[in-house]
Amino acid sequence: MTAPSTVPAPPSRGSRWIQQWDPEDETFWKETGEKVARRNLIFSVLSEHIGFSIWTMWSVLVLFMGPEYGLTPADKFLLTSMVTLVGAVVRVPYTFAVAIFGGRNWTIVSAALLLVPTIAAFTVMEPGTSFNTFLLVGLLAGIGGGNFASSMTNINAFFPLRKKGWALGLNAGGGNIGVPVIQLVALAVIGASGGPRVLLGIYIPFIVVAAVLAALFMDNIASVKNDTGAAKDASRDAHTWIMSFLYIGTFGSFIGYSFAFGQVLTNQFGRTPLEAAYVTFIGPLLGSLIRPFGGWLADKYGGAKITLYNYVGMGVATAVLIFASMEESLALFTVAFVALFVLTGLGNGSTYKMIPGIFQAKALAKGLQGEAAAAYGRRLSGASMGLIGAVGALGGVGINLAFRQSFLSYGSGTGAFVAFLAFYTACFLVTWAVYLRRPAAQVQAATAATAEKPQLSYAEV
Template identity: 70%
Template sequence: MTGPTITDPAPGAGRGRWIEHWDPEDADFWERTGRRTARRNLLFSVLSEHIGFSIWTLWSVMVLFMGPEYGIDPAGKFFLIGTATFVGALVRIPYTFAVARFGGRNWTVVSALLLLLPTGAAYAVMEPGTSYSTFMAVAALTGLGGGNFASSMTNINSFFPLREKGWALGLNAGGGNIGVPVVQLVGLLVIGTAGATHPRIVLGVYLPLIVAAAVCAALFMDNLAPVKNDTGAAKEAVRDRHTWIMAVLYIGTFGSFIGYSFAFGLVLQTQFGRTPLEAASLTFAGPLLGSLIRPVGGRLADRHGGARITLWNFGGMAAATVVVIFASVTGSLPVFLVGFAALFLLSGLGNGSTYKMIPGIFQTKALARGMTGEDAARYGRRLSGASMGLIGAVGALGGLGVNLAFRQSFQQESGTGTAAFVAFLGFYAVCSALTWAVYLRKQAARPATEAETGAGADVSRRLDYAEV
């Protein structure tokens, strides 16, 4: 068997480097040429996604620069960052399908360059006197950075064998997620040195980095010719209940991570009276912890099963939320920071474990239908790739929910985030129950019928998903 060959693309596929043969489940192929190629693409995928996350969460930093002279109250600021979250969630769906349409390398170049639009626009308008509607429009543009995650994860999912997907997807996502604390650290450095009246310095830092990410993708990444958009797989994924169940679980993990990342600094300013510098000095720590631990969640899921890790994780998030509620009621900033740090850690861990579950679920269904070897692997890749964009989009909408919940909570008479945290606690309880009921509760063993094992059948009632 020959290794991957780089050829000119097929007519109409665009120009660039294309790998015509790719079979990561073949151990010999993987050891000889696959691993090296996959890891190279992973490295530069992480770079582009990292910059994308930084731009997507740009307004979590920009609002710290927006003092009284901007004339925007806390509710208006929460709505700004919520707008960026919402658009970032929506564009994840088309970004997912863009990988197969244009090639993973080609789309990484394009999606990186698109980040110049929101960054340049923010550079132009970031000053007192700009209308709120203009800020809203620019915040919406930063949502383009949220789409980079979906295309990057779909692309990397195709490069790695099932046995390494948890680690690879966790590393890819974790490296991207670190873009959140990094942009917040840049904001801290600017506020601490130049002061809170120079937001354009942050934007000026990122403009050349965006260009560098696009150039690196063009020089060092590859397109996979076998990866094609499969409308049948997309329709099947939409009809499959596991797509929507995993979307709910991903709201609980990633929705929490991105929502808290956007809102943390603003909560510190609004509820605990921190100055922009004080808030910025604390804001980056939580997203950094959550980002660094995400690959660990993927690795633990590879070893012990994603469903088990996810269940324990939601239990831990519920406990951490109780701590945060106590701190919010008593006004204790140290306890609040401890509870919030735990929430960030656990949301990052859960991000890794839930994303590991997705390919495992569809691989399990393929094996139950009598598929073996490459047929089962191909089915798992088709369905997991098709579902990831939708799951990622719905999960990101959880970030919007977090910010809207905070906005509503701070508008109440108490003027605190307590009501929002109580709502989050209830949702984590729902996620825990759902994970146990669908993926860990023991099913009564019985022979499979022909209808259950046929194509399109729902075999979930008799499958053991504990190892996914």
């Protein structure tokens, strides 16, 4: 087989357009595709990483904001909830943006846009500023959450199905790690007696660098452009919304806890901002680092199976948190919370691996084969990822609002953890009922019996 060529588009469309891209062709992948895909992955991770840092910077800034700022714990939870909400909502247009502008082009724009919330926060961050002003500026930071959706949609198109779990896990994990990195930088700033403006000032040059490097080293894939109809088709598919529900449980938990962990430690256990900062980065760090491993496990054993078992672990960790919260045991609470972060990271990797597998299975069930099946799967899975990421991030809003209500009603986070345990139970049941209920032996027998009429099965996704 002759490997497809990557002939650039006419000059009017720029010099960074790839006209032909077939990662499922092993010859093309080994000779050309892998090198190009990895290069784009590296700079996509960088941009997404900084986007996550800017999105979650208010989880750190509220720790700086002492009594002189005049904000109550409820105000702070409301502030972080609204930042999370904007980050979830903008993921939808960010998903469309890849098809409209091209992956590389939109990475440049989305990276540069991060200057807006960073400079705005740098300008208003001082005692005496009204809560409404902080809320408005905080909302701007939500655009950092959109980088994830466009980045995942873009990178999904670069890799073959057999590599998607690892690649998407690495892309997302590298982005997620922006959460603990900004918390670590904040710890250093607080330890050096610096203020929030110092933290914000550190990130401004890095944003510029990320945008420039995306312009220099990334590519657009022509076949992805102008396919805005893919998102509409994906939105009509029930699996997009089922996976959105499951992703609320994994990523929604990760981002929600990332915003709330420090506040829970300061409000429930009386930790100082510095004491809280020494701990808060550990959970997001481990949860981010393990996400590619979750994708790798899903590649090897099936995303649905790993997701199912992962929800069991999340339920157990949450039950331990409820016990530790009631017993006011800081040590047990911290260990269980960090373990829950690790499990959210594993689940993030396994759920995202399921998405391309589901649409590939649907393509095969339709009778499509070879590149036609792969193209169908890439098209719908890429589009659905942005929508799933948007809905999943809403879980972070729910978590912060649940903590807010729990502290208002009970003075602790125990009530919120009970609600989370019930939700993880529901996620377990949905995963089993939709993707694993049919026995594997039955699936194999049905497939063998009707070779010319493929059977739709999600047991191995």
